[in-house]
Amino acid sequence: MSKLIGLLTSGGDTPGLNAAIRAIGKAALNKYNMEIIGFLDGFRGLMENRSINLNSRTLSGILTIGGTILGTSREKPNKMHVGGKIMDMTDVIVENYEKNHLDALVCLGGGGTQKNAFHLQKAGLNIVTLPKTIDNDIAQTDITFGFDTALGIATEAIDRLHSTAHSHHRIIVMETMGHRAGWLALGAGVAGGADVILIPEIPYDINIIAESILKRSRSGKKFSIVAIAEGAISKEMAHMLKPLFQKLKSTENKEEKAKLKEEISDLERLRSNNTLRLSRELEHLTGLESRVTILGHLQRGGTPSAGDRLLATRLGTAAVEYIDQNVYGVMIAAKGKESKPVPLDKVVGKRKIVSPHHPWIHSARLVETCLGD
Numbered sequence: 001m002s003k004l005i006g007l008l009t010s011g012g013d014t015p016g017l018n019a020a021i022r023a024i025g026k027a028a029l030n031k032y033n034m035e036i037i038g039f040l041d042g043f044r045g046l047m048e049n050r051s052i053n054l055n056s057r058t059l060s061g062i063l064t065i066g067g068t069i070l071g072t073s074r075e076k077p078n079k080m081h082v083g084g085k086i087m088d089m090t091d092v093i094v095e096n097y098e099k100n101h102l103d104a105l106v107c108l109g110g111g112g113t114q115k116n117a118f119h120l121q122k123a124g125l126n127i128v129t130l131p132k133t134i135d136n137d138i139a140q141t142d143i144t145f146g147f148d149t150a151l152g153i154a155t156e157a158i159d160r161l162h163s164t165a166h167s168h169h170r171i172i173v174m175e176t177m178g179h180r181a182g183w184l185a186l187g188a189g190v191a192g193g194a195d196v197i198l199i200p201e202i203p204y205d206i207n208i209i210a211e212s213i214l215k216r217s218r219s220g221k222k223f224s225i226v227a228i229a230e231g232a233i234s235k236e237m238a239h240m241l242k243p244l245f246q247k248l249k250s251t252e253n254k255e256e257k258a259k260l261k262e263e264i265s266d267l268e269r270l271r272s273n274n275t276l277r278l279s280r281e282l283e284h285l286t287g288l289e290s291r292v293t294i295l296g297h298l299q300r301g302g303t304p305s306a307g308d309r310l311l312a313t314r315l316g317t318a319a320v321e322y323i324d325q326n327v328y329g330v331m332i333a334a335k336g337k338e339s340k341p342v343p344l345d346k347v348v349g350k351r352k353i354v355s356p357h358h359p360w361i362h363s364a365r366l367v368e369t370c371l372g373d
């Protein structure tokens with residue numbers, strides 16, 4: 001008997017999601033004679049049993065479109081907002097999976113989605129996931145779809161900021177997304193020739209940054225571009241956060257855990273507006289005028305790059321091949337030229353961050369980019 005697959009997109013939207021939906025749908029329908037339905041708005045739609053039939057009509061013309069035709073949300077199966085409360089709706093989701101006679105559920109998402117999907121795998125569902133996020137921070141895959149598009153947008157932004165920074169003899173501080181990983185700021189910074197690149201993995205010293213900008217100024221370059229990741233932190237902040245995270249990892253005591261989490265989020269609140277603060281401090285330390293550009297959701301919007309369309313199509317079609325072979329509990333990862341299934345327990349709870357020895361870091365230092373350390 002042919003299989004019936006459920007599909008959902010969860011977490012922040014990402015360019016390439018529709019390309020992946022199309023790839024999964026077309027391969028399932030055409031090659032394997034499977035049926036496929038798409039649940040709306042992530043795990044919330046699965047809990048509420050809201051779905052659409054994915055057929056040649058709904059799958060047509062979506063390859064180049066940004067966002068996700070299915071809608072998305074950050075709702076978690078075990079912590080869902082229901083009637084003003086947060087409730088564990090895992091049982092309802094399992095019931096709906098069974099009610100729909102699904103043979104497998106494909107979840108397209110980032111780190112949070114991998115965790116939620118693993119939770120459902122443990123609850124008895126047949127799960128296959130794909131790695132999507134502009135942050136590129138999912139473990140066990142070389143790359144995630146969405147990253148290449150966002151990288152292109154951030155690089156183009158740096159290109160454009162150059163001429164205005166140059167004309168006004170200003171510092172321009174440009175903030176990228178990326179959550180706690182520096183891939184976007186680093187990639188765009190190197191590709192766009194930013195003078196300073198600040199990422200969470202390398203805590204910065206503001207005086208070192210100011211000195212590098214002044215050095216440029218003394219050599220006649222009166223402008224500087226600073227590419228900063230939204231999660232970048234100063235050395236002082238890193239010093240305060242590190243012991244808290246270490247304690248959090250080592251304690252099993254619920255009360256202590258809650259207290260530590262509160263302390264961490266108090267410190268994290270101080271981090272908000274970090275980019276604006278950094279810009280003001282640089283003005284003060286260098287005597288140069290500074291402006292801030294926060295790219296925000298521009299990085300997630302619009303048509304996916306060719307690279308993301310290719311990656312999403314490759315991983316999406318591979319997912320269907322593995323479902324045909326009854327391979328479940330896995331994320332389909334990009335490994336070199338291959339698309340390989342990786343058990344979800346090897347993905348969940350880990351994050352792929354930038355190594356200080358990454359070739360992009362090495363090259364950035366060689367072209368005299370200041371990394372703030």
Ligand code: F6P
Pocket residue numbers: 012110133134135177178179230300
């Ligand atoms: O994980 C993707 C991401 O775009 C992060 O880079 C960013 O921190 C976050 O999502 C923003 O989330 P939201 O769109 O929910 O504000």
